[in-house]
Amino acid sequence: MSGLIWPVFLLLLLSLQTSWFALFPGNNLTPDFLLLFVVFHAMFSGSNKGALFGAMVGLVQDVLAPTTFGFHIVTRALVGFFIGETKERVFKDNGQGYFVFVGAASLFVKTTHFILLVIVTTSVSGWILDYFVGTIFYLFVNLIVSLPMWMVLQKIGTWLEKRDSY
Amino acid sequence: MSKKSVLAVIAVAIAFLLLALAIQGRARLPWLDRAIVAIAAPVNEKLVAVSNNADSIRDFFAALTTMQEENKKLKSEVETLRYANIQMAEIWAENQRLSNLLQYKNEAKNLKLQTAKVIGKNIGDIKDTVLINIGSNAGIRENMAVVNASGLVGIIDETYPDASRVLLITSPRCKAGGIVMRANSRVVGVVNGLAGGDAVLQMSNMARDADIVEGDIIVTSGFGGNHPSGLVIGTVSEVSLNVGGLLKHAKIVPTVDFGRLEEVMVVTDYQNPSNLIKSDKDANKQQSGGPVK
Numbered sequence: 001m002s003g004l005i006w007p008v009f010l011l012l013l014l015s016l017q018t019s020w021f022a023l024f025p026g027n028n029l030t031p032d033f034l035l036l037f038v039v040f041h042a043m044f045s046g047s048n049k050g051a052l053f054g055a056m057v058g059l060v061q062d063v064l065a066p067t068t069f070g071f072h073i074v075t076r077a078l079v080g081f082f083i084g085e086t087k088e089r090v091f092k093d094n095g096q097g098y099f100v101f102v103g104a105a106s107l108f109v110k111t112t113h114f115i116l117l118v119i120v121t122t123s124v125s126g127w128i129l130d131y132f133v134g135t136i137f138y139l140f141v142n143l144i145v146s147l148p149m150w151m152v153l154q155k156i157g158t159w160l161e162k163r164d165s166y
Numbered sequence: 167m168s169k170k171s172v173l174a175v176i177a178v179a180i181a182f183l184l185l186a187l188a189i190q191g192r193a194r195l196p197w198l199d200r201a202i203v204a205i206a207a208p209v210n211e212k213l214v215a216v217s218n219n220a221d222s223i224r225d226f227f228a229a230l231t232t233m234q235e236e237n238k239k240l241k242s243e244v245e246t247l248r249y250a251n252i253q254m255a256e257i258w259a260e261n262q263r264l265s266n267l268l269q270y271k272n273e274a275k276n277l278k279l280q281t282a283k284v285i286g287k288n289i290g291d292i293k294d295t296v297l298i299n300i301g302s303n304a305g306i307r308e309n310m311a312v313v314n315a316s317g318l319v320g321i322i323d324e325t326y327p328d329a330s331r332v333l334l335i336t337s338p339r340c341k342a343g344g345i346v347m348r349a350n351s352r353v354v355g356v357v358n359g360l361a362g363g364d365a366v367l368q369m370s371n372m373a374r375d376a377d378i379v380e381g382d383i384i385v386t387s388g389f390g391g392n393h394p395s396g397l398v399i400g401t402v403s404e405v406s407l408n409v410g411g412l413l414k415h416a417k418i419v420p421t422v423d424f425g426r427l428e429e430v431m432v433v434t435d436y437q438n439p440s441n442l443i444k445s446d447k448d449a450n451k452q453q454s455g456g457p458v459k
Contacts, residue, residue: 014289017288017289018285018286018287018288018289018297019285019286019287020287020288021284021287021288022284022285022428025426025428028425030287030288061289061290062290064289064290064295064331065289065290065292065294065295067290067292067294067295067333067337067338067339068292071290071291071292072290072291075291109291110291113291113292116292117292117338120338121338121360123360127360127366
């Protein structure tokens with residue numbers, strides 16, 4: 001039963017992300033909840049499981065938004081792998097570490113997305129400035145949301161650990 | 167007889183004298199009357215004022231309790247009204263949007279439209295799709311055009327029983343035939359999104375001498391047969407030649423505000439304006455007794 005918690009939570013986050021515009025109308029800023037979830041998992045499960053989990057989350061996104069199928073799978077898997085790898089060497093499992101990882105993952109995703117767009121459109125004129133501004137807002141919103149997200153995920157993780165220890 | 171008794175007798179006599187004069191009406195002692203009133207009136211006035219003030223103070227304290235209760239009630243009423251106001255503002259905004267859609271629906275008589283609500287956005291990094299709340303059960307099929315009161319939003323990319331995915335015109339994957347609306351131009355090209363953002367579209371595949379200038383309005387050409395013609399796409403913001411200098415392409419600012427999409431309409435069936443003119447002619451002929459093909 002407890003194994004279902006994370007998939008259910010993933011679906012909940014997906015719904016939250018896609019309906020965020022209706023909850024906070026008037027702006028186009030949506031936190032990347034799924035990326036925050038991948039970062040959290042990678043921090044606690046290491047590089048291999050982090051990459052696998054990232055690929056699964058990416059698959060869900062690619063199935064729903066198939067314009068460039070595979071892009072989310074690859075980028076989320078890479079995020080999961082590198083964060084899992086780096087965390088084992090450098091950081092402790094704390095909120096500050098999560099905050100830094102969220103910032104790095106957001107920038108990584110936006111950079112890869114930028115490269116993809118340059119390949120697809122073969123030109124950067126007309127959209128690069130908007131993209132830059134959008135990236136700053138994306139980073140900002142993700143960092144803000146990372147704090148409550150860390151607390152919620154920690155609570156769930158602790159609850160599951162207690163449950164499993166009985 | 168003592169001195170005191172004499173004074174008392176004199177005082178009584180004067181009093182009787184004054185009384186007798188007063189009774190006979192021969193003297194009312196107006197000077198005394200005025201003097202007394204002059205002294206007494208201000209004092210009296212002050213006393214009355216004090217009394218009135220005392221009444222006010224009593225009233226004030228009495229009212230204080232009532233006011234506190236009323237204040238509580240009013241506060242709760244203000245909260246209720248504030249909430250209602252927010253609700254009203256939201257309903258008003260929705261009403262405005264729906265009115266615009268309805269107006270568009272009434273004006274676009276050549277289009278059969280079905281209204282839908284946007285239920286999902288921002289699924290992936292390339293924010294070029296949205297989910298709407300009607301699907302194949304409502305007769306929605308792939309490649310149908312999706313519009314709102316401002317113009318073309320996108321095309322149906324995938325249908326589910328009770329939902330559909332719309333590929334926005336801003337997607338690099340979405341391509342639609344466009345034509346310059348200006349009567350003496352009518353240049354055609356292919357319109358597609360540039361970077362998945364909502365800022366700019368691109369119209370390409372135009373000859374190097376094509377008559378297209380900044381400010382031209384681009385509408386759908388309808389040549390492909392998949393979408394109706396005449397749906398507004400956007401306004402030309404920049405015209406330039408491609409790298410080889412053989413073809414012209416234009417940047418187009420879309421008329422639709424993709425950041426604020428909440429309701430859209432799916433074009434489930436349509437008649438192009440040229441056919442409408444034809445059917446109008448037929449109707450006129452029928453009315454005048456002429457043959458109808």
